Amino acid sequence: MSKGLAGDISMLRGEPPLEYLAKANRLEAQGRDMVRFEIGQPDFDTPENVKEAAKGSLDEGFTHYVPTLGIPDLIEAIQDDIEKSRGFRPDKEQIMVLPGAKPGIFFGLMTTVEMGEEVIYQNPFYFQYDSLIGYMGAKKVQIPLYEKDDFRMTPEQVQEKMSGDTRLILLNSPQNPTGGVLKKKDIEAIAEMAEENDAYILSDEIYSKMLYDGEKHYSPSYLDECKERTIIVDGFSKAYSMTGWRLGYMVAPEEIIHKTHNLFADVGSCTTSFVQKGGVEALRNGQHFVDHIMEHFTKRRTAIVQGLNEVPGMSCIYPKGAFYVFPNIKETGMKSEELANYMIDEAGVCLLPGTSFGSQGEGFLRISYASSLEDIEEGIRRMKTAMEKVL
Ligand SMILES: Cc1ncc(COP(=O)(O)O)c(C=O)c1O
The missing domain is CATH 3.40.640.10 (Type I PLP-dependent aspartate aminotransferase-like (Major domain))
Known part of the structure; x- marks a missing residue:
C-alpha cells in the first residue's frame, strides 16, 4: 500500500450529524422536551x-x-x-x-x-x-x-x-x-x-x-x-x-x-x-428476537410514513428495509439544513437533514423510527403544527 505515514486525516468527517445531536442535548439539558428521531440504533434492550x-x-x-x-x-x-x-x-x-x-x-x-x-x-x-x-x-x-x-x-x-x-x-x-x-x-x-x-x-x-x-x-x-x-x-x-x-x-x-x-x-x-x-x-x-423487533418496526414504519404524508409540504415513500425514512421536503421550499434546524428549535423534534448523507440528500430529511409509537405520533403532531405555521 502506498499511503505514506497515514492517510489524509483532514478528509475524515467523523460523524457530521453529531452537531444536531449536540444541539438537541443542549436544549434537553435546558429543560426542553425533545422527540429524538436522529439516532441510528434500535431502542430495544439486547436480548436476555x-x-x-x-x-x-x-x-x-x-x-x-x-x-x-x-x-x-x-x-x-x-x-x-x-x-x-x-x-x-x-x-x-x-x-x-x-x-x-x-x-x-x-x-x-x-x-x-x-x-x-x-x-x-x-x-x-x-x-x-x-x-x-x-x-x-x-x-x-x-x-x-x-x-x-x-x-x-x-x-x-x-x-x-x-x-x-x-x-x-x-x-x-x-x-x-x-x-x-x-x-x-x-x-x-x-x-x-x-x-x-x-x-x-x-x-x-x-x-x-x-x-x-x-x-x-x-x-x-x-x-x-x-x-x-x-x-x-x-x-x-x-x-x-x-x-x-x-x-x-x-x-x-x-x-x-x-x-x-x-x-x-x-x-x-x-x-x-x-x-x-x-x-x-x-x-x-436470536431469530425470535429479530422477529419480535421487526414486528414493532413494521408498525412504526406504517405510522411514520402515514404521518409524514399528512405533514404539510412533506411526502414519504415506504422504505423496504432498515429503520429509516427519507421524506421529501421540496414542497416546503426550505433547504434540508434549514428545516432540520427549524424542527429542533420550533417543534422540539430532532432529525437529520438529508445533506448529512451527501449532496443528493438536499430536499430530504432522514428520520430514524427506532422510537416508540407514542414518540412517533407525538413527533408527527409537532411537525404538523410547526409546518402549518409557515406554509
Ligand atoms: C450502513 C451502516 N454500516 C455500518 C454501520 C456500523 O455498524 P456497527 O455498529 O456494527 O459498526 C452502520 C451504523 O449505523 C450503518 O448504518
Whole structure:
C-alpha cells in the first residue's frame, strides 16, 4: 500500500450529524422536551439470552486474549448463518470477527484500494464511506439515488461510472439513510461488471435481517462465494440491538482476511472475548428476537410514513428495509439544513437533514423510527403544527 505515514486525516468527517445531536442535548439539558428521531440504533434492550451467555462466560473466566480472527464457535456460527442466509458456506479462513461492522468497512477498503483508484458508491451514503474513501486518497465516484427509483442504484448507472481505475464498488442494501433495497437482478448485473473490470465489491449488509413486506435480502456474495472479489460486512449492532457491544465480521477472499488479520493483530489483538460468546448466542438463538423487533418496526414504519404524508409540504415513500425514512421536503421550499434546524428549535423534534448523507440528500430529511409509537405520533403532531405555521 502506498499511503505514506497515514492517510489524509483532514478528509475524515467523523460523524457530521453529531452537531444536531449536540444541539438537541443542549436544549434537553435546558429543560426542553425533545422527540429524538436522529439516532441510528434500535431502542430495544439486547436480548436476555445474549446477555446471559456473555455473563456466563465472564463467570467462567473467559477473559483472556482469544484468536485474532475470532473464537472458533463464533466463526462456526457465522458459517452456519451465511449458509442459511446467503446460500453458500464460507471456509473458516474467509471469516474475521471484528469490533463492529465499521472496522470491516475500514479494513475492507484499506486492504483493496490504492491511492488514486476509484471507489463507486451511492449518494446519499452512510457517512463513514465518504470519510474513509477520502482519507485513503481514493477517488470518490458517486452514484445519485433518486426517490423515483425507490432510492436504488441501477446497473446502468454503475456501467456509466465504471472505468479502468475502478477498484471497488461499495454496496449497501438495505441502505442507510434511505431504506432502499437492491434487486437481485441488479446485484447480479453489477457483480458481472465488477468481474469484467476486475474490481472488488464491498457489500455492507448490516441491515440484511431487517426487511419489510416479504422483501428478501440478496447479496452478491453467492456468485463468487467471497473467494475472488466479494467482501461481506455484517454485524450484530442492529438486528440484535447490540450497538454498544461492538461486534461484527467480514467474510472475504482469504488474501484479504490475511492482510486484515495482520493489521488487526497490530491494532487491537482480538475482539473482546466474552462479547463474542454473546454473538454466538445471538446467531444460534436470536431469530425470535429479530422477529419480535421487526414486528414493532413494521408498525412504526406504517405510522411514520402515514404521518409524514399528512405533514404539510412533506411526502414519504415506504422504505423496504432498515429503520429509516427519507421524506421529501421540496414542497416546503426550505433547504434540508434549514428545516432540520427549524424542527429542533420550533417543534422540539430532532432529525437529520438529508445533506448529512451527501449532496443528493438536499430536499430530504432522514428520520430514524427506532422510537416508540407514542414518540412517533407525538413527533408527527409537532411537525404538523410547526409546518402549518409557515406554509
Ligand atoms: C450502513 C451502516 N454500516 C455500518 C454501520 C456500523 O455498524 P456497527 O455498529 O456494527 O459498526 C452502520 C451504523 O449505523 C450503518 O448504518
